[in-house]
Amino acid sequence: MFSLRSSSRVVSSVGNLTRARGSSMAFVRSKYSLPELDYEFSATEPYISGQINEIHYTKHHQTYVNNLNASIEQAVEAKAKAEVKKLVALQKAINFNGGGYINHCLWWKNLAPVSQGGGQHPDPESNLGKAIAKQYGSVDKLIELTNAKLAGIQGSGWAFIVKNKANGDTVEVITTANQDTVTDPSLTPLIAIDAWEHAYYLQYQNVKADYFKALWNVINWKEAERRFEF
Numbered sequence: 001m002f003s004l005r006s007s008s009r010v011v012s013s014v015g016n017l018t019r020a021r022g023s024s025m026a027f028v029r030s031k032y033s034l035p036e037l038d039y040e041f042s043a044t045e046p047y048i049s050g051q052i053n054e055i056h057y058t059k060h061h062q063t064y065v066n067n068l069n070a071s072i073e074q075a076v077e078a079k080a081k082a083e084v085k086k087l088v089a090l091q092k093a094i095n096f097n098g099g100g101y102i103n104h105c106l107w108w109k110n111l112a113p114v115s116q117g118g119g120q121h122p123d124p125e126s127n128l129g130k131a132i133a134k135q136y137g138s139v140d141k142l143i144e145l146t147n148a149k150l151a152g153i154q155g156s157g158w159a160f161i162v163k164n165k166a167n168g169d170t171v172e173v174i175t176t177a178n179q180d181t182v183t184d185p186s187l188t189p190l191i192a193i194d195a196w197e198h199a200y201y202l203q204y205q206n207v208k209a210d211y212f213k214a215l216w217n218v219i220n221w222k223e224a225e226r227r228f229e230f
């Protein structure tokens with residue numbers, strides 16, 4: 001189990017095998033669970049409704065958690081029985097539900113109510129602030145690029161603002177389909193944005209451009225600054 005108090009643990013917790021007490025060989029896998037939230041469901045209103053957050057968290061994210069735990073249990077069993085075909089078949093479920101679990105953990109942590117600093121741009125003196133200014137000129141330009149990438153997602157997917165450690169710590173925007181997450185070790189997700197209909201439809205219906213525009217009012221750039229240091 002883990003809390004989302006520190007999002008660095010979101011990624012590092014994946015594959016969380018813990019050594020059983022008193023045993024040098026046996027391992028006990030702790031199950032994944034929903035992260036704790038730092039705010040109430042309604043705290044991101046009027047930009048993201050409390051109803052959306054509640055359903056998103058208690059239904060959608062919970063389902064990814066449940067299915068990830070079930071998939072891993074099945075994979076452990078299949079591995080013990082050397083059922084290779086079953087292991088191969090389970091990869092899709094683990095990719096989808098594991099990605100959904102990780103992406104949503106990032107999502108909740110990179111939101112903040114306005115009263116808790118949501119929407120406040122990075123400190124210009126921070127390393128992230130300097131990198132954005134150098135590459136894009138302003139945070140607004142980076143947001144503009146991200147929104148253009150979000151608009152280009154066909155079907156369901158995610159946009160990520162990442163730090164590319166293999167490219168001189170540049171700030172880049174990438175998108176993924178479905179629940180695919182960022183697995184390249186060179187890339188550190190700074191901001192993850194959910195472009196699935198379940199993230200906005202109850203409030204914005206088909207006008208997802210309005211959702212993409214509004215959500216920046218509750219983006220936790222302080223968290224992005226912190227992640228940039230990893």
Ligand SMILES: [Fe+2]
Pocket residue numbers: 056060104194196198199
């Ligand atoms: Fe979602």
